[in-house]
Amino acid sequence: MKNGVAVAKVSDIPPGKSIGVTCHEEEIAVFNLDGIFYACTNRCPHAGAPLENSMIAGTVISCPWHGWRFDLAAGPEAPKDGVIRFPVTVSGEDILVGLPD
Numbered sequence: 183m184k185n186g187v188a189v190a191k192v193s194d195i196p197p198g199k200s201i202g203v204t205c206h207e208e209e210i211a212v213f214n215l216d217g218i219f220y221a222c223t224n225r226c227p228h229a230g231a232p233l234e235n236s237m238i239a240g241t242v243i244s245c246p247w248h249g250w251r252f253d254l255a256a257g258p259e260a261p262k263d264g265v266i267r268f269p270v271t272v273s274g275e276d277i278l279v280g281l282p283d
């Protein structure tokens with residue numbers, strides 16, 4: 183696991199918004215849910231929709247194509263639903279994501 187790879191600035195993602203980034207060959211969706219940042223794979227396991235465009239309700243995102251739902255707060259030990267959650271920390275303005283080696 184690569185700890186603390188900077189993927190965006192805090193100011194890049196207002197509360198309730200998300201972005202997609204590519205970092206170390208990983209496509210990642212990064213969310214700001216009421217000031218807490220979450221990151222996961224940016225590909226829905228159903229048919230590949232970009233999860234960065236999901237609807238957000240609390241910590242649950244709904245895929246933009248067919249509505250499959252994923253709880254980002256489930257954490258890296260999440261249910262086996264095909265979406266990998268990555269650990270996120272914030273250092274100053276930087277959003278840091280722990281990525282697989």
Ligand code: FES
Nearest residue numbers: 226228229245248
């Ligand atoms: S592509 Fe996400 S629910 Fe179908």
